[in-house]
Amino acid sequence: MLPDSPTSWADARARFRWDIPARTNIGVDVCDRHCTAPDGAERPAIIVEDADGTVTTTSFGDLKDQSDRLAVALAARGVQRGDRVAVLLPQSVETAVAHIAAYKLGCVAVPLFVLFGEDALEYRLADSGARAVVTDAANVGRVLDLKARLPDLSCVLTAGGATGAAEDLHAAMDAADPSGFSPADTAADDPAVIIYTSGTTGKPKGALHAHRVLRGHLPGVEMPHELFPKEGDLFWTPADWAWIGGLLDVLLPALFHGVPVLAHRARKFDAEEAFCLMARHKVRNVFMPPTALKMLRQVKDPARFGVRLRSIGSGGETLGRELLDWGRDALGLTINEFYGQTECNLVLGNCAGLGEVREGSMGRAIPGHTVAIIDDTGTELPAGSDGHIAVKAPDPVMFLGYWNKPEATAEKFIGDWLVTGDTGRMDDDGWFWFLGRADDVITTAGYRVGPGEVEDALIRHPAVRLAAAVGVPDPDRTEIVKAFIVPADTAVLDDPDRQEALAAEIQEFVKTRMARHAYPRRIEFVADLPMTTTGKIQRKVLREHG
Numbered sequence: 001m002l003p004d005s006p007t008s009w010a011d012a013r014a015r016f017r018w019d020i021p022a023r024t025n026i027g028v029d030v031c032d033r034h035c036t037a038p039d040g041a042e043r044p045a046i047i048v049e050d051a052d053g054t055v056t057t058t059s060f061g062d063l064k065d066q067s068d069r070l071a072v073a074l075a076a077r078g079v080q081r082g083d084r085v086a087v088l089l090p091q092s093v094e095t096a097v098a099h100i101a102a103y104k105l106g107c108v109a110v111p112l113f114v115l116f117g118e119d120a121l122e123y124r125l126a127d128s129g130a131r132a133v134v135t136d137a138a139n140v141g142r143v144l145d146l147k148a149r150l151p152d153l154s155c156v157l158t159a160g161g162a163t164g165a166a167e168d169l170h171a172a173m174d175a176a177d178p179s180g181f182s183p184a185d186t187a188a189d190d191p192a193v194i195i196y197t198s199g200t201t202g203k204p205k206g207a208l209h210a211h212r213v214l215r216g217h218l219p220g221v222e223m224p225h226e227l228f229p230k231e232g233d234l235f236w237t238p239a240d241w242a243w244i245g246g247l248l249d250v251l252l253p254a255l256f257h258g259v260p261v262l263a264h265r266a267r268k269f270d271a272e273e274a275f276c277l278m279a280r281h282k283v284r285n286v287f288m289p290p291t292a293l294k295m296l297r298q299v300k301d302p303a304r305f306g307v308r309l310r311s312i313g314s315g316g317e318t319l320g321r322e323l324l325d326w327g328r329d330a331l332g333l334t335i336n337e338f339y340g341q342t343e344c345n346l347v348l349g350n351c352a353g354l355g356e357v358r359e360g361s362m363g364r365a366i367p368g369h370t371v372a373i374i375d376d377t378g379t380e381l382p383a384g385s386d387g388h389i390a391v392k393a394p395d396p397v398m399f400l401g402y403w404n405k406p407e408a409t410a411e412k413f414i415g416d417w418l419v420t421g422d423t424g425r426m427d428d429d430g431w432f433w434f435l436g437r438a439d440d441v442i443t444t445a446g447y448r449v450g451p452g453e454v455e456d457a458l459i460r461h462p463a464v465r466l467a468a469a470v471g472v473p474d475p476d477r478t479e480i481v482k483a484f485i486v487p488a489d490t491a492v493l494d495d496p497d498r499q500e501a502l503a504a505e506i507q508e509f510v511k512t513r514m515a516r517h518a519y520p521r522r523i524e525f526v527a528d529l530p531m532t533t534t535g536k537i538q539r540k541v542l543r544e545h546g
C-alpha cells in the first residue's frame with residue numbers, strides 16, 4: 001500500500017516500502033478481514049445488475065459465509081490444497097465466491113473466459129490439470145462434453161441446477177457446514193492463481209502467481225485511481241474478471257480495501273448503457289480499456305447522464321492524446337494510463353493528482369517496482385534509447401513461472417530482468433513511451449492474442465489449406481486479427497461470393513473452437529503465403545501488406 005497522503009510522485013516513491021506478510025492468503029485478505037470490524041460483515045462487497053435489470057447486493061459477511069461453505073463443499077469432494085479449481089463464469093457473485101474459496105482452501109484458481117470456444121477450454125482445463133470446475137447453466141454443457149477427455153477433472157459444480165454429472169453449486173454450499181472451517185495458512189510465495197496468456201508461437205501458457213500478487217498490485221491500483229480508496233468509492237469495469245485486468249486491477253484490490261464492486265458485463269458493450277449503468281449505481285472508479293473509452297467517446301453530451309466518476313484507469317492498449325483530451329472535456333477527469341502484463345502487472349502508471357501527466361506516456365515506475373529499458377544482453381540503456389521494457393526481479397507482482405513450462409519461464413528473463421516483449425523508451429525524468437511489440441503477438445481491444453493459436457484453429461477448418469494470422473491497425477480496437485488463408489479449393493480465389501460465404505463460415509468456426517473475442521475480423525484469401533527458407537510464415541510481410 002502507498003504511504004499516507006503522499007504529496008508528490010517522488011514523495012510516494014521515497015517513502016514507499018513493501019509490507020507483505022510472510023504468511024498471507026488472498027481469500028482472507030479480500031474477505032474475512034473485513035468481517036472482524038463491527039459493521040464490516042454487513043458492508044456491501046458485490047453489487048450485481050443482471051441482464052434483466054435485477055440488482056442484488058452481497059455483503060462481505062455473505063461472501064465469507066458462501067466462500068467458507070464452498071471451500072468445505074469442495075474439500076468434501078476430494079479437492080485438496082494445491083489442486084486447480086477452474087472458474088468458468090462471467091462477472092457474478094459466484095465468480096468472487098469461487099475464487100475466494102479456492103484461495104482459502106490453498107488451491108490454485110484458474111479463471112476461464114466464458115467466450116472461450118471448445119478447444120481453448122479443453123486445452124486450459126487439461127494443461128492446468130483442473131480437479132474442479134465452478135460454472136453456470138450457460139457453460140456447464142460445454143464442460144460436461146469435455147469431461148471424458150479430462151482425467152483430472154472429478155468435480156463440476158454449476159449455478160442454476162444440477163445437470164448430468166454436474167452438481168448444483170448452491171445446494172452443495174447450503175449442505176456444507178462452515179463452522180469448523182479455517183482457511184489454509186499460505187505463504188506469500190505459495191501458488192494462488194493461473195492466468196493463461198498468449199505468445200507468438202505454441203499454445204497459451206499459464207502464468208502462475210503467488211498469494212503475494214494481490215498486495216503487489218495495490219500501489220499500481222492506488223496511484224492511477226488517485227490514492228484509492230476514498231470514502232464513497234465504488235468500482236466497475238466492463239473488462240471480464242477472467243483476465244488479469246478485471247481480476248487483479250479491479251475485483252480483488254477493491255475488495256481488499258473494503259470497496260464494493262459492481263458486477264455487470266453486457267453481451268455487447270453499449271456506450272449509452274454503460275453511462276446509464278455508472279450513473280444508476282453511482283460508480284466512482286472505473287478501469288476502461290482504450291477500446292471502451294473510444295466507444296464512450298461516440299456518445300454526444302455525456303454530461304446528461306449525471307455520471308460522477310472520481311478516477312479512470314486505462315490500460316491494455318495505448319491510450320493516446322485524443323482520449324486524454326476527451327476525458328478532461330467530457331468527464332472532467334484525467335484518464336490515468338497504466339501498464340503491465342499477465343506475467344508482471346501494473347508496474348508503470350500515472351496519477352494526475354500527484355503532478356503532471358505527460359501526454360502519450362505510459363507513466364513512470366509505480367512505487368516498489370524497478371522498470372528499465374534494456375538491450376538484448378540485459379544491459380540497462382540510458383534515457384532516450386529504444387529497447388525492451390523490462391522489470392527487475394524480485395518483484396511481488398512477478399509471476400512464479402509458466403505452469404509446467406520451465407524453458408518458457410527461463411526465456412522470459414535476461415538475467416534478473418523480466419522482458420515484457422514490448423519495446424519502449426524512457427526519458428530523462430523516468431517517463432516511459434510505448435514503441436511496439438517485439439514479437440507477433442496481437443493486441444486487440446486490450447486482449448493479447450497469439451497468432452499461432454488463431455492459425456491452429458483456422459487450419460482445422462476443412463476448406464483451409466494454409467493460414468496466417470496477424471494484427472492490423474484498427475481505429476477502434478488498436479488492432480484486429482486478420483487472417484490470410486490459402487483455400488483448399490483454389491477456385492475460391494476467383495469467386496468473390498464463395499469467399500464471402502466461406503469467410504463468414506470460418507469466422508464462426510474460430511469463434512466456437514477458439515474464442516468469440518479473438519476471431520479474425522478480416523479474412524483475405526491468397527494463393528500462397530510468404531515463407532522463410534526454413535518454412536516459417538513471414539508475418540512481418542503480411543502485416544506490411546495490411
Ligand SMILES: CC(=O)SCCNC(=O)CCNC(=O)[C@H](O)C(C)(C)COP(=O)(O)OP(=O)(O)OC[C@H]1O[C@@H](n2cnc3c(N)ncnc32)[C@H](O)[C@@H]1OP(=O)(O)O
Pocket residue numbers: 115238239240243244245246249266267268269270289291292315316317339340341342345346445446447516517
Ligand atoms: C494490464 C492489462 O493489460 S489489463 C487489460 C486486459 N484486457 C482486457 O481485459 C480486455 C478488455 N476488453 C474488453 O473487455 C472488451 O473488448 C470491451 C469492453 C473493450 C469491448 O467489448 P465488446 O466489444 O462488447 O466485446 P469483446 O471485445 O469482448 O468481444 C467479444 C465478442 O463476443 C460477442 N459476445 C459476447 N457475449 C457473447 C455471447 N454470450 N454469445 C455470443 N457472442 C457473444 C460480443 O458481441 C463480441 O462480438 P463482436 O465484437 O464480433 O460483435
